[in-house]
Amino acid sequence: xxxxxxxxxxxxxxxxxxxxxxxxxFLLLQLAPGDTVDALVAQIGGGDPAMIDELRRFYGLDASAxxxxxxxxxxxxxxxxxxxxxxxxxxxxxxxxRLPATLLLMSSSLALAFAAxxxxxxxxxxxxxxxxxxxxxTLGLIFYATPSFWFGLMGIVxxxxxxxxxxxxxxxxxxxxHAGLRRAVDIFWHxxxxxxxxxxxxxxxxxxxxxxxxxxxxxxxxxxTARAKGLAPTAITVRHVMRNALLxxxxxxxxxxGTILGGSVVVESVFxxxxxxxxxxxxVVQRDLNTLLGIVFVSAVLVIVVxxxxxxxxxxxxxxxxxx
Amino acid sequence: MNLSRRDLLRGASALGLAAAMPxxxxxxxxxxxxxxxxxxxxxxxxxxxxALRASTGVYxxxxxxxEALVDLGPDGRPVGVLASEWEATxxxxxxxxxxxxxxxxxxxxxxxxxxxxxxxxxLWKKQLNYGTQLQQHLEAVDTPDPQTAIFRYARPMxxxxxxxxxxxxxxxxxxxxxxxxxxxENPANTAPIGTGPFRFVQYERGQFVIAxxxxxxxxxxxxxxxxxxxxxxTDKSAATAAVExxxxxxxxxxxxxxADLDRLKSDPRxxxxxxxxxxxxxxxxxxxxTRRKELSDVRVRRAIAHAIDVDFFIENFLYxxxxxxxxxxxxxxxxxYPGGEPPYRFDRKKAEALLDEAxxxxxxxxxxxxxxxxxxxNGEDVPLLATFIQQSLGQIGIKVExxxxxxxxxxxxxxxxxxxxxxxxxxxxxGDPAVSTTVWYRSGSPKGAPWTNQWGWQxxxxxxxxxxxxxxxxxxxxxxxxxxxxxxxxxELPVWMVTERQFYDVTSKTVQNDHNIxxxxxxxxxxxxxxx
Numbered sequence: 001x002x003x004x005x006x007x008x009x010x011x012x013x014x015x016x017x018x019x020x021x022x023x024x025x026f027l028l029l030q031l032a033p034g035d036t037v038d039a040l041v042a043q044i045g046g047g048d049p050a051m052i053d054e055l056r057r058f059y060g061l062d063a064s065a066x067x068x069x070x071x072x073x074x075x076x077x078x079x080x081x082x083x084x085x086x087x088x089x090x091x092x093x094x095x096x097x098r099l100p101a102t103l104l105l106m107s108s109s110l111a112l113a114f115a116a117x118x119x120x121x122x123x124x125x126x127x128x129x130x131x132x133x134x135x136x137x138t139l140g141l142i143f144y145a146t147p148s149f150w151f152g153l154m155g156i157v158x159x160x161x162x163x164x165x166x167x168x169x170x171x172x173x174x175x176x177x178h179a180g181l182r183r184a185v186d187i188f189w190h191x192x193x194x195x196x197x198x199x200x201x202x203x204x205x206x207x208x209x210x211x212x213x214x215x216x217x218x219x220x221x222x223x224x225t226a227r228a229k230g231l232a233p234t235a236i237t238v239r240h241v242m243r244n245a246l247l248x249x250x251x252x253x254x255x256x257x258g259t260i261l262g263g264s265v266v267v268e269s270v271f272x273x274x275x276x277x278x279x280x281x282x283x284v285v286q287r288d289l290n291t292l293l294g295i296v297f298v299s300a301v302l303v304i305v306v307x308x309x310x311x312x313x314x315x316x317x318x319x320x321x322x323x324x
Numbered sequence: 325m326n327l328s329r330r331d332l333l334r335g336a337s338a339l340g341l342a343a344a345m346p347x348x349x350x351x352x353x354x355x356x357x358x359x360x361x362x363x364x365x366x367x368x369x370x371x372x373x374x375a376l377r378a379s380t381g382v383y384x385x386x387x388x389x390x391e392a393l394v395d396l397g398p399d400g401r402p403v404g405v406l407a408s409e410w411e412a413t414x415x416x417x418x419x420x421x422x423x424x425x426x427x428x429x430x431x432x433x434x435x436x437x438x439x440x441x442x443x444x445x446x447l448w449k450k451q452l453n454y455g456t457q458l459q460q461h462l463e464a465v466d467t468p469d470p471q472t473a474i475f476r477y478a479r480p481m482x483x484x485x486x487x488x489x490x491x492x493x494x495x496x497x498x499x500x501x502x503x504x505x506x507x508x509e510n511p512a513n514t515a516p517i518g519t520g521p522f523r524f525v526q527y528e529r530g531q532f533v534i535a536x537x538x539x540x541x542x543x544x545x546x547x548x549x550x551x552x553x554x555x556x557x558t559d560k561s562a563a564t565a566a567v568e569x570x571x572x573x574x575x576x577x578x579x580x581x582x583a584d585l586d587r588l589k590s591d592p593r594x595x596x597x598x599x600x601x602x603x604x605x606x607x608x609x610x611x612x613x614t615r616r617k618e619l620s621d622v623r624v625r626r627a628i629a630h631a632i633d634v635d636f637f638i639e640n641f642l643y644x645x646x647x648x649x650x651x652x653x654x655x656x657x658x659x660x661y662p663g664g665e666p667p668y669r670f671d672r673k674k675a676e677a678l679l680d681e682a683x684x685x686x687x688x689x690x691x692x693x694x695x696x697x698x699x700x701x702n703g704e705d706v707p708l709l710a711t712f713i714q715q716s717l718g719q720i721g722i723k724v725e726x727x728x729x730x731x732x733x734x735x736x737x738x739x740x741x742x743x744x745x746x747x748x749x750x751x752x753x754x755g756d757p758a759v760s761t762t763v764w765y766r767s768g769s770p771k772g773a774p775w776t777n778q779w780g781w782q783x784x785x786x787x788x789x790x791x792x793x794x795x796x797x798x799x800x801x802x803x804x805x806x807x808x809x810x811x812x813x814x815x816e817l818p819v820w821m822v823t824e825r826q827f828y829d830v831t832s833k834t835v836q837n838d839h840n841i842x843x844x845x846x847x848x849x850x851x852x853x854x855x856x
Contacts, residue, residue, distance in 0.1 A: 032732075033736040033737055034730075034734075034736040038735050038736050038774075039732035041735070042774070043379070044369065044377050044379035044382070045379050045453075045752055045775075046454070046752075046774050046775040047378075047774075048453065048454065048456050048773060049769070049770040049772065051451060051456050052772070052773065054450075055508075086370055087529060088509070088513065089514075094529065097528075098529075098530065153561050153562075153565075156565045157565070160565055160569050161568050161569055167569075167571065169557060169562050169566055169571070170531070170555070171531065174362075269559040270561070271562065272556070272558070272559065272562050272563075272566070274529065274530035278530065279530065285731075285732070286732075
């Protein structure tokens with residue numbers, strides 16, 4: 001019951017933020033020259049004025065910006081995300097179609113980055129300023145500083161073109177008709193390279209945070225006490241240090257939840273994956289206002305939900321952080 | 325060569341003559357049915373109805389599923405598809421199409437003249453880009469019997485214009501699915517039903533489209549392929565990887581980067597060629613806003629054309645994939661090309677002299693005046709040309725500022741707001757100058773219509789030539805009028821056609837019977853097969 005109350009309070013507090021984001025984005029897109037019909041006509045290579053006027057009427061673009069915004073918000077109140085101009089179907093359907101690929105890619109790469117970052121961070125912290133630490137920190141920095149498209153393309157060149165081990169792109173083998181486990185394995189092979197590419201970028205952040213948090217916690221009094229009690233070093237690391245060092249990591253996961261749904265335009269483009277990042281990017285280029293606002297709306301809601309879950313996780317890890 | 329090979333192959337396979345004619349069977353293997361052909365597409369059009377959206381990105385997919393009244397034959401002349409024969413009355417106002425018998429839609433309903441009538445009146449005339457222009461004087465389509473459609477025009481319609489235009493703007497969709505619905509919202513726009521050799525199976529947005537063999541196709545024993553898969557890969561490097569690993573067999577219409585096209589040319593696994601794209605020529609352009617005082621002087625426009633070394637640009641920026649244009653009608657358009665030389669050859673001295681003569685002498689710092697250049701990004705070469713123009717004009721004392729916008733922004737800035745001095749993009753030629761080329765020069769286009777004359781330039785003589793040619797029924801005289809027109813617009817230069825180019829297709833050598841007609845990428849691929 002207390003959790004439900006907290007959830008409702010959180011939701012109420014985020015409503016104004018949501019409104020500001022949506023209105024701001026709407027106005028920003030009004031400032032961009034050209035509308036969705038211009039983009040559409042550009043894509044089909046031109047058309048005559050009568051057809052262009054007809055399309056503008058069809059998409060409701062002949063109304064003033066204020067009326068369009070009013071219409072949009074009114075639809076939103078009724079939980080209707082509207083109709084996508086360029087996909088020709090409801091925005092909700094368009095987004096749901098892209099969700100599985102995005103969620104799978106983003107959550108697996110985030111999980112991988114989290115796990116590997118945690119492990120490497122612990123190793124680095126325990127051998128601080130010795131060669132394993134230097135090696136891990138340098139690698140982390142290199143991964144962080146390298147653009148993801150380069151990683152992706154190099155991965156394709158090596159593993160797909162030269163070695164022929166992995167497919168160079170796509171979500172699954174098209175039209176192969178795999179089902180069940182076969183299909184899962186197929187998708188796994190297709191997503192391996194993109195997941196690794198994305199994880200390498202995230203990895204550096206987690207590694208640095210984990211290392212710093214471990215080092216900090218290791219100097220605290222209760223760790224010294226544990227050592228004085230004669231506990232084994234492994235037990236100290238796992239039960240005492242790690243548990244406390246995890247709090248900043250959890251915070252980071254909460255913050256990055258937004259990027260999960262945002263997807264990664266670069267990795268999705270390089271690997272030809274049908275994700276939300278590319279959808280959002282194409283919506284901007286195509287001036288598809290409804291789709292873009294829909295993605296922002298869904299992402300915002302997800303961020304709110306995840307942050308709420310993160311708060312609950314805090315309470316589990318550290319009882320001093322109350323759920324109140 | 326192509327004609328005979330295509331026909332002989334079909335004859336050989338249908339009649340089982342391959343064994344009896346060893347000479348021919350040896351020259352080319354007998355077609356082998358079966359297999360899946362995968363095609364790369366760099367952009368996603370989202371609408372799969374060529375009677376609603378005229379664009380190569382739509383044709384590449386839908387021309388296999390939906391058929392047109394006519395298509396181009398191997399020699400570039402129109403041949404019948406759903407229409408078996410046609411005839412125009414001497415006054416050019418009535419065109420009668422005899423339709424093929426025994427053709428069925430993929431859902432089993434018969435194809436009749438009522439479908440032609442409905443598509444022409446409700447889609448081509450009202451909705452289809454460029455179709456609305458072409459069919460603006462179409463009054464009615466009479467259907468005296470199910471196999472005859474008579475197009476009645478208020479003004480004379482040249483038969484050679486209509487037939488060439490109908491290859492792109494003449495696709496027929498089923499009346500029984502569209503009648504009484506909002507055409508723009510019809511679900512068949514993304515799940516098409518046609519009469520073609522392949523049936524639509526599935527469209528996953530952002531990923532792929534699949535079509536499978538139509539077992540009841542009206543041409544016996546065709547098509548050969550079991551399936552065609554079109555994959556949307558937006559990143560050009562990723563697309564090249566898909567081609568090199570054999571994930572896709574064809575990347576049409578410059579789907580890969582210019583550098584990769586150049587590299588794959590020497591790869592024995594692929595055929596990189598403009599063969600089969602003759603009907604889709606395009607130009608790099610330079611548009612002048614003649615409302616700007618300096619540019620209203622034709623000497624300044626000519627000086628700018630003289631200042632740009634087109635050969636150097638093509639050799640070093642386009643990897644030699646093109647040639648200098650001789651005017652707005654490309655040399656691949658044999659029915660209309662008037663011949664000639666590029667009108668303004670590179671001559672920096674002459675350019676400087678023309679500018680001096682026009683009264684724009686070099687001032688402080690050697691500068692004459694400055695211009696705002698808006699690139700309209702149709703392809704990766706457009707920003708390259710913009711930079712090249714900037715540097716070339718800098719050398720004759722004209723400072724150029726490049727305004728970077730995405731394509732929707734650039735179109736609005738140039739064509740609706742007229743907020744540019746010079747612009748550069750692509751002009752696409754669609755088989756006949758009257759379809760989408762003369763609008764670049766004809767006055768009277770409403771403000772905001774993209775790829776039309778929005779240059780603040782007008783010439784009565786040019787307008788008259790355009791109108792006369794569009795209504796001239798005699799093909800020889802028509803060609804003559806267009807030759808006069810090309811001379812006139814080259815002389816006045818409201819738009820300069822800088823280069824003349826064709827699209828490059830990358831095709832795996834396993835693909836057979838490919839690129840055997842001038843608009844092959846947009847044709848039905850009924851006789852295409854895969855060598856294993």
